[in-house]
Amino acid sequence: MVAYTVKRLLQGVITVWFIATATFFGMHAVPGDPLAADKEVPPEIWANLQARYGLDKPVPEQYVIYLSNMLKGDFGISYTQQNREVNDIIAEHFKVSATLGILAIVFAAFGGILWGALTALYRNRAPDIVIVFLVILGISVPSFVFAALGQLGVVNINNALGFTLFPVAGWGTVQHMIVPSMVLGLGTMAFLTRLMRSSMLEIANSDFIRTARSKGLPATRVFRKHQLRNAILPVVTVLGPSIAAITTGGFVVEMVFAIPGLGRYFVQAVQQLDYTVIMGTTVFYGAFLVFMVILVDLVYGLIDPRVRLE
Amino acid sequence: MSEITEPSAAGGFDDARDATPAARLDWGALWQLLRLGLIGFGVLAVILWLLAQWNEGGAGNAVDAVTGTVTLTLSQEPPQMDSTRGTDQVSFRILGHVMEGLLRYDANNRLVGAVAERWEGTEMLWTFHLREEARWHTGEPITAHDFVFAWRKVVDPANASQYAFIMFGIENAEAINRGDMPLESLGVRAIDERTLEVRLARPLPYFGKLTAFATYNPINEAFYESRAGRYAADAEDMLYNGPFVISSWVHGASLRLEKNPNYWDAGRIKLNAIDHAYITTDTNAVLNLFKDDKVALTSLNAENLDDALQQRWRINRFADGSVYFMELNHAPDRLTSNYNLRKALQAVNDPAELVYKVIKLPGNLPGRSLFPVWLKGVNGYFRQEYPAPEQVPDEALGRRYLAQALDELGLDEPPTLVMLTGDSPSANKQSEYYQNLFKQKLGIDIKIDRQIFKQRLAKMTAGDFDIVMAGWGPDYDDPMTFGDLFASWNENNRGRYVNPALDEAVEIARSSSDARTRMEAFARVQEIIREDAVILVNYELGSVYVANPRVKGLVRRAVGTDPDYTNAWIEEA
Numbered sequence: 001m002v003a004y005t006v007k008r009l010l011q012g013v014i015t016v017w018f019i020a021t022a023t024f025f026g027m028h029a030v031p032g033d034p035l036a037a038d039k040e041v042p043p044e045i046w047a048n049l050q051a052r053y054g055l056d057k058p059v060p061e062q063y064v065i066y067l068s069n070m071l072k073g074d075f076g077i078s079y080t081q082q083n084r085e086v087n088d089i090i091a092e093h094f095k096v097s098a099t100l101g102i103l104a105i106v107f108a109a110f111g112g113i114l115w116g117a118l119t120a121l122y123r124n125r126a127p128d129i130v131i132v133f134l135v136i137l138g139i140s141v142p143s144f145v146f147a148a149l150g151q152l153g154v155v156n157i158n159n160a161l162g163f164t165l166f167p168v169a170g171w172g173t174v175q176h177m178i179v180p181s182m183v184l185g186l187g188t189m190a191f192l193t194r195l196m197r198s199s200m201l202e203i204a205n206s207d208f209i210r211t212a213r214s215k216g217l218p219a220t221r222v223f224r225k226h227q228l229r230n231a232i233l234p235v236v237t238v239l240g241p242s243i244a245a246i247t248t249g250g251f252v253v254e255m256v257f258a259i260p261g262l263g264r265y266f267v268q269a270v271q272q273l274d275y276t277v278i279m280g281t282t283v284f285y286g287a288f289l290v291f292m293v294i295l296v297d298l299v300y301g302l303i304d305p306r307v308r309l310e
Numbered sequence: 311m312s313e314i315t316e317p318s319a320a321g322g323f324d325d326a327r328d329a330t331p332a333a334r335l336d337w338g339a340l341w342q343l344l345r346l347g348l349i350g351f352g353v354l355a356v357i358l359w360l361l362a363q364w365n366e367g368g369a370g371n372a373v374d375a376v377t378g379t380v381t382l383t384l385s386q387e388p389p390q391m392d393s394t395r396g397t398d399q400v401s402f403r404i405l406g407h408v409m410e411g412l413l414r415y416d417a418n419n420r421l422v423g424a425v426a427e428r429w430e431g432t433e434m435l436w437t438f439h440l441r442e443e444a445r446w447h448t449g450e451p452i453t454a455h456d457f458v459f460a461w462r463k464v465v466d467p468a469n470a471s472q473y474a475f476i477m478f479g480i481e482n483a484e485a486i487n488r489g490d491m492p493l494e495s496l497g498v499r500a501i502d503e504r505t506l507e508v509r510l511a512r513p514l515p516y517f518g519k520l521t522a523f524a525t526y527n528p529i530n531e532a533f534y535e536s537r538a539g540r541y542a543a544d545a546e547d548m549l550y551n552g553p554f555v556i557s558s559w560v561h562g563a564s565l566r567l568e569k570n571p572n573y574w575d576a577g578r579i580k581l582n583a584i585d586h587a588y589i590t591t592d593t594n595a596v597l598n599l600f601k602d603d604k605v606a607l608t609s610l611n612a613e614n615l616d617d618a619l620q621q622r623w624r625i626n627r628f629a630d631g632s633v634y635f636m637e638l639n640h641a642p643d644r645l646t647s648n649y650n651l652r653k654a655l656q657a658v659n660d661p662a663e664l665v666y667k668v669i670k671l672p673g674n675l676p677g678r679s680l681f682p683v684w685l686k687g688v689n690g691y692f693r694q695e696y697p698a699p700e701q702v703p704d705e706a707l708g709r710r711y712l713a714q715a716l717d718e719l720g721l722d723e724p725p726t727l728v729m730l731t732g733d734s735p736s737a738n739k740q741s742e743y744y745q746n747l748f749k750q751k752l753g754i755d756i757k758i759d760r761q762i763f764k765q766r767l768a769k770m771t772a773g774d775f776d777i778v779m780a781g782w783g784p785d786y787d788d789p790m791t792f793g794d795l796f797a798s799w800n801e802n803n804r805g806r807y808v809n810p811a812l813d814e815a816v817e818i819a820r821s822s823s824d825a826r827t828r829m830e831a832f833a834r835v836q837e838i839i840r841e842d843a844v845i846l847v848n849y850e851l852g853s854v855y856v857a858n859p860r861v862k863g864l865v866r867r868a869v870g871t872d873p874d875y876t877n878a879w880i881e882e883a
Contacts, residue, residue, distance in 0.1 A: 032764030037397060038783075040771065040801035041472050044488040048470040082390045083543035084561065092561055106357060110350025114343055121339055148594065155598045168602045169595050170588050171563055174358045220338030228342065258383070258590035258599075260562035273764045 005298060012290045019286035020279065024066065027278050028059050034079045034273040053079065066279065075280035080272050086280035089265055094284070096171060097254070097261035101247030103177055104185035105239065108246075111189040113235060116196020117228060123201065131193065138190025143183065143249075147256040150183045169258040180257040184250055188242050192235055199231040240296035244289045370585070372606040372858045375880045378582030380606045380861060383596050384589045387562050392542035393527040394463040395471045399872075405524045406871025407567055407584065408552040412438050412457070412506070412521040415870045417863065417877040421518055425452055425528065425551065426506075433513040433823050438521075440504040443574040446530060447550040454500035456528035462493045463534075464525055473525045476785060479517065481509040513823040516788035522870060523786055553579045553876045562589055580863075580879035606858040607873065612671050612736065615854065623856040627673035629684050630851040631868025632783035633792070635677065636729075636744070637845050639776050640807045645725050646776045650715035652843035655777075657708035658751040659846045661701050668743045669736065673852025677701070679836050680782075680796075682850045684868050685789050688825045692789055696833035698840065701847070705751050712752050724753040730775035733762050737779060740848070744777075770804045778804065781851070787869045789832045793819055796835075796844055805844070812838045 035049050050056040054065065069076060075086035115135075119128040154166050167176050203209060204227060212222045251263035262281065269277035372381050388404050390396040396405065414424040423429070426438040444452040461480070464471050465487045477483045481497025497509035510517065520526060533549045534541045542548050545559040553576070554567035567584040570576065588599060593611055597618070600608040610618050610625065618625060638646040638655070645651055661676035675683065679698035687695040712724065719725070731741040738760070745756040761769060770778055782802070784791040794800055797816045798808040812835055819831035839845060857864060860881045865874040
């Protein structure tokens with residue numbers, strides 16, 4: 001077990017190094033210059049800028065410098081937020097993205113399990129059909145549509161009520177978090193509902209359910225102890241990757257609701273060729289994802305003894 | 311055994327055996343689900359409660375007359391609040407509220423004394439006398455040395471300021487920035503605590519206007535050094551001398567300004583606080599906040615104008631100051647270096663149609679000249695003293711020019727030209743309009759090369775285009791901010807246009823201090839650009855916005871702090 005863990009962690013480090021290297025050279029291959037602005041500057045000013053950011057050195061040398069700084073935990077200073085260290089940007093804004101992501105995943109998980117179980121219970125009857133239709137909608141409609149609609153809905157509700165039930169945008173209080181996290185969680189909830197439904201139905205037809213019924217157990221008990229519990233397992237398995245996906249994928253929702261999350265830095269840095277922020281966020285998110293995957297594997301081995309850790 | 315049992319759940323449809331037990335356990339199972347739901351709700355509530363302890367904040371309404379607070383949005387976090395290195399509008403907007411230079415623009419856009427109470431300038435020597443009552447927000451007096459330190463910082467090569475060029479009119483500034491001379495040789499000197507003397511490298515009749523530009527703000531040396539490289543990184547890393555101070559700054563989330571009690575003219579300031587409570591680039595989000603009475607101002611664009619019109623709000627407009635145009639590539643290996651081809655494109659260009667039928671946003675003006683209408687001339691406005699003719703499309707003329715161009719270029723049929731453009735919705739709309747226009751009127755095929763911001767800049771710099779959709783915003787309130795754009799030495803002359811006659815006119819405007827001589831030189835520039843079809847001017851940008859009707863005294867302007875709330879107040883409800 002220990003050897004396996006060490007091995008997986010080593011593999012993770014190599015993966016992260018590979019991500020960093022690929023991003024570094026990919027980023028430098030993109031045409032354009034991070035220092036370029038709408039207005040061109042005289043050559044002497046240009047030379048000063050290049051020297052300040054170390055861009056006057058050849059790319060391989062920049063790579064070595066970057067890697068050695070990264071090992072020291074220094075991701076450098078942002079090109080666009082010129083007085084902020086990338087470390088600070090990640091620390092301050094990931095906190096917000098994580099808050100939003102966790103709320104969204106809790107909402108999605110409970111919602112998905114509930115709706116999934118409900119559809120299985122009412123299989124091929126009206127509630128099932130309605131919910132499955134909504135699920136398809138939830139999976140196929142992109143989050144920026146939900147975000148815009150959600151915000152518009154909040155405005156209309158507030159106007160109708162005459163007071164602010166939920167804030168239209170912004171961040172800081174609990175009220176600010178509710179609508180964005182629901183919007184962010186909708187897609188995942190729809191996905192989990194579908195997963196839960198098929199998992200419930202599969203188990204409904206399995207041998208041990210029939211055994212339990214034939215033993216004469218009360219139907220409610222069979223449902224709760226045997227069917228529901230076993231059906232939740234696959235849902236729990238996909239939660240790990242889902243958490244990573246939701247925490248890193250909140251860009252649109254953060255934008256619409258003016259939420260100071262890391263997502264917008266992740267996306268805008270690429271558009272603005274902000275080298276240090278691109279590297280910092282990519283390596284950070286890469287490491288986060290890799291860590292989540294390793295964690296899920298390890299936990300899976302603990303939960304399910306059939307998965308052998310060799 | 312399994313082969314004769316029921317079909318698998320995934321594939322099978324309803325069968326009686328499944329439905330019957332399900333029907334029996336409906337209520338019990340529903341109760342279980344309800345319990346699960348309640349647990350989920352509980353977990354959410356606990357998490358939310360925990361989060362509430364962790365985060366704090368929340369903004370007020372758009373305007374609050376009791377506390378004198380206006381709530382606003384920012385399109386982005388101010389990228390650089392160090393005035394020696396800032397270049398962008400958001401930073402300059404905040405700096406315009408919390409800092410003050412020697413001079414400033416008042417509510418009527420007149421240049422008035424700020425830190426300087428009086429000043430006198432000759433051709434090459436300017437002297438500024440600072441107010442005795444000018445203070446940093448900590449109460450310490452502002453001295454001439456604060457300006458000397460800040461200005462040296464601007465031209466210091468190690469500081470790598472992008473806007474260093476705006477000081478190149480000062481003696482030795484350019485050589486210092488190149489690293490050829492020591493910082494101390496900069497032509498600015500503190501004669502005593504309250505007298506600043508500036509020696510210029512060449513006559514700059516508009517030098518007074520330049521000192522109102524944020525790059526010319528003072529910085530206290532002792533404080534700057536005490537921050538050890540973190541000057542202006544956070545609210546407490548700055549000394550303020552303007553009407554407001556930054557009282558709290560949550561990066562990426564909010565930035566709150568509060569009245570500066572030590573401001574020398576504090577009696578003039580009526581607002582107590584300006585709360586930038588939201589930071590987002592999403593214009594619809596800002597519009598929704600405005601509808602919900604949470605922010606006091608929202609800009610409008612073509613996408614949400616209709617929505618605003620339906621609300622019957624009072625829509626305001628003002629000249630943004632910038633001019634948009636199609637820059638043509640004059641490099642010898644490009645077809646667009648052919649005079650007659652350029653004239654053909656110019657002849658069919660129809661700025662009025664572009665503005666009224668394509669962009670369809672009130673406030674824009676069909677382009678006539680590189681010099682926008684708001685620039686001042688000798689006595690009145692430059693464009694009134696030296697009018698530019700309207701660009702009226704003439705298809706027949708265009709075809710005549712085209713025939714001649716094809717003849718000179720040895721082509722049998724109209725060529726294909728590459729049009730470089732940005733990736734915004736409005737850039738798409740405009741480039742497609744021109745693609746269609748040039749095809750219909752001249753038979754010229756336009757290949758649209760759509761690029762994201764940095765790649766477009768890279769291609770512009772490399773001269774990788776025939777036509778590029780470009781624009782120019784003013785830095786200071788003098789025709790020179792546009793006038794030298796197509797001089798052969800200007801790096802922003804991306805089409806690499808070279809014309810000794812234009813260079814000569816710019817040189818005259820640069821070296822003379824006589825207003826009439828200068829304006830006549832600019833008039834020649836205006837004529838050359840039109841006559842030689844150096845660029846095709848599209849429109850002068852106007853901005854459209856709605857503001858909370860209770861906010862009075864808001865100033866919008868083309869050059870300087872915009873929007874400017876330093877003169878604003880809130881009307882009682």
